[in-house]
Amino acid sequence: MGVVLRLVSTLAVAVVLAVVALLLFGRFDLPNPFRTETVDRSQPVLLESVQEISQFHAAVGTFEVILDQEEEVRWVPGFIAGERSLFVAAGTVNAYVDLSGLADGDLTLSEDGTTARIRLPEAQLDPPNLDHDRTYLYSQDRGVINRLGDAISTQDQQELYQLAEEKMTAAAQESGLTQQAEENTRTMLTGMFSALDIQLTVVGD
Structure with a gap:
């Protein structure tokens, strides 16, 4: 039970720190390390035929x-x-x-x-x-x-x-x-x- 409580506490602290970091970066107009990025992993377009x-x-x-x-x-x-x-x-x-x-x-x-x-x-x-x-x-x-x-x-x-x-x-x-x-x-x-x-x-x- 003690291990579970410590794990839950660690996760809670991590979430709080992440929220605080987001607020601070937004307040002081700093680059957001948690910003969302779109990665395009699509395959190249293949030319199948010419008519x-x-x-x-x-x-x-x-x-x-x-x-x-x-x-x-x-x-x-x-x-x-x-x-x-x-x-x-x-x-x-x-x-x-x-x-x-x-x-x-x-x-x-x-x-x-x-x-x-x-x-x-x-x-x-x-x-x-x-x-x-x-x-x-x-x-x-x-x-x-x-x-x-x-x-x-x-x-x-x-x-x-x-x-x-x-x-x-x-x-x-x-x-x-x-x-x-x-x-x-x-x-x-x-x-x-x-x-x-x-x-x-x-x-x-």
């Missing part, structure tokens, strides 16, 4: 969506079980024309070299690129059972991110973004050929 890109990114749409998702448990009050989340998501969707699929005959040049004809594929959409600085969980109401479950497992917001991306993709498809990308691609190609004194005719699929 050639034959896409003309012709239009970018900026989108924002507020998700109001509620999960109810039948016959159980919301304060006991259930969940309602308000999630704000913002990001961009790129529309591009893939020129790598051009086949023989899609680009033809007249014999005198003054006119040309090109058949372009339809524009496509990249997956949404969420802006993490503007994407966040605004609020969340959870029942007692749900909160107890958080103590056992880590809460996952992946479903909210996926739902936000799905809604942005649907909005981009209905926004006319691909049509704008195709128009911008025509303008770019027409201007490029015009600089070579070639009159270009662009035909879509």
Whole structure:
């Protein structure tokens, strides 16, 4: 018992000394020997592959969506079980024309070299690129059972991110973004050929 008391006393004295030291260093503006430092032990970033890109990114749409998702448990009050989340998501969707699929005959040049004809594929959409600085969980109401479950497992917001991306993709498809990308691609190609004194005719699929 005496050994235990001495050990407890020693630990108590050490804690008191540490607190006093922190107070003194703060009062006299001295360097704090107990300051917190962040050590980055991350591994170097590895370049896994390099891919050639034959896409003309012709239009970018900026989108924002507020998700109001509620999960109810039948016959159980919301304060006991259930969940309602308000999630704000913002990001961009790129529309591009893939020129790598051009086949023989899609680009033809007249014999005198003054006119040309090109058949372009339809524009496509990249997956949404969420802006993490503007994407966040605004609020969340959870029942007692749900909160107890958080103590056992880590809460996952992946479903909210996926739902936000799905809604942005649907909005981009209905926004006319691909049509704008195709128009911008025509303008770019027409201007490029015009600089070579070639009159270009662009035909879509």
